Amino acid sequence: MAVRGRRRWSACLGVAVLTVAGWIALGLTVHRGPVDLGSPGLWVYGSLVLLGEVLLASAPTHQSAINTSTVFALALLLRAGAPSAVLALATASLIANFVIRRSLVRAVTTVAVYSLALIAAGATMQVLAHGSVWTGVDRFRVGSLPAIAGVGLIFVFVGVSLDGLVDALLHDAPMLAGLQPFFGVEAIAAIAVMALAPVVDVAAKTSLALPPLLVLPLIAVQRTAAVSRAKEHQALHDVLTGLPNRALFRDRMHQAIAEARRSHRLIAVMVIDLDHFKEVNDTLGHHVGDLLLAQVGPRLAGCLRESDTVARLGGDEFGIVLPALLDSETAPKVAAKLLRALDQPFMVHGLELDVGASIGVTLFPEHGEDPDALLQRADVAMYQAKQQTGGFVVYALDRDPHSVGRLAMLTDLRRAVEEGQLTLFYQPKADLRTGQVIGVEALLRWRHPQRGLIQPGDFIPLAERTGLIQPIALWVLNEALAQTNLWRHEGLALSMAVNLSVRNVHDFAITEDLATLLERWEVPAHLLQLEVTESTIMHDPANAMAVLTTLDGMGLRLAIDDFGTGYSSLAYLKRLPVSELKIDKSFVIAMTTDESDAVIVRSTIELARNLGLRVVAEGVETAEAWNQLNALRCDVAQGFYLSPAVPAQALTDWMHRERRPELWLPGRNGSPASVVEE
């Protein structure tokens, strides 16, 4: 903070020095004279300069040093020298700023900048154009036109640079940003406008009534420049929110990176995704969604400095660049502040809407050296934040599914599918009342040649993000149905549950694949159950509904897995063609020790009953949990107390070894796992 405070002081000092220098130069120039206040020319020019300044000050955007007033000021410089030109422009600028009520600081600094620019142009005139800085150019020769063009350019260049410098110092913005207009459409307009200065002077020599006629073409040129500026603005801004779009955001990142390299600073890039925007859009309509989005930008900007950039990257995703940071601790603090701001409800049409957000953060140079890398990694971090149900995550290489280690794993995984390294384990599910094993859940394992047995949590997310999940799902379904068929031939009519990922559920092709597989393995559709999580469905509820309804129509049974961990809309749940709710194991494991978890389990069982769904408790680890669930009239149990997931053969052996294998009595028959251990 102390360092920031010092920077602000030195910035203020810089502006003060520049302003005082400008005003002293102005005073000395006017004092040195000559200024002929009785000259009608001075008054005509003065009025035109004033008109230009008023037009400029009332324009919606600040338009640097290129405008009608500066053309007449330049013409006056050529005609009567710096003292008259400086006096006219300074007076006009002060009056215009007073009329329009711009800030006093800005008015005072503008006068200083104008004066310095005119004096620099006057000096150039003396050196190049055979004129005098005090009295102007007597007579135009065609040969001196390039020199006069040089005078105009110096005027514009000094004016725009000093203006940019003041802006940068006052608003803590990058220094080069102020010079940007000098290279765009403005430069062409500036040259066109400045070329008129000698014409104004020649016309004035014929009659003082002629220069005012030039105001109209000047305004026309300016308007054209304003229109192209507006078009440029449109191409780089989002129409709905008015914020910079992705293209401009990348450009700002480039600028910030260049500046940070020079000054050995850091920059932070954030990707922000609203958590519940989709629900707002789906339930209240796009109109409300749009109004909500329009409020997000100002709220984010309210937590940031003027030099920071907020952009809309698309949909409900926003981007932020914090340039020139001194340490890596600022970014998490800002992210926390942004989250607090977004946690406050938004008011749209009198409705209070809670959305919340997830933020991913990356730092230059630590996490990437170019905009693409920084953005992509901020995206990865945001995705992780989302999976943790909100908050912010600062990118970490070891957690990135795309980092080098993970990439090697991806190559291995591709090979694993082709070379048969995947295998299925099966975990039995039992009827809580009778203890009868009624079915199994197929759980995927990867037998890695070097690393041994890998659990699904360590490779399924990678497969999901790369598209490998599709061939994997087909392999799992084929294998699970083949096993169901085998068990059926051995007289074991077990239902088979298979887990599906987001991509599988949103892919219509899976319905045809499933029909083929059921036919191939001669498995009745009702024996196959597909498990999907709440978040899988809520990812795109309409599409999920379409696919799930088709699967239901084929006679398959559907279950909602890990119930209670995601955000789901009860309205949707009611309409979904599901037949089973699986209470997430985290609640079941904790229910015997934590009253609030017990309450969740109890009310989920009630909810499922009311919706006419079968309810399964996952993660039953103890006899106590088993008995409690039985007392709560939960239908089915699955968990380590009965058995962990084991290879098919172990489960078969256990089933055959017991006299009544299908009737598992808690604490009596041992577990299929004991077969594996033997």
Ligand code: C2E
């Ligand atoms: P899930 O579908 O919720 O599977 C239940 C997970 O809980 C399994 O972990 C199982 O081993 C574990 N579990 C079962 N009983 C207990 C218990 O009493 N205590 C504890 N602490 N854990 C228990 P696993 O096999 O590591 O699978 C993790 C997740 O990976 C699964 O969660 C599922 O979402 C996903 N998964 C597994 N196989 C596949 C697959 O073939 N395709 C897809 N898309 N996902 C799969």
Ligand code: MG
């Ligand atoms: Mg499951």
Ligand code: MG
């Ligand atoms: Mg589960």
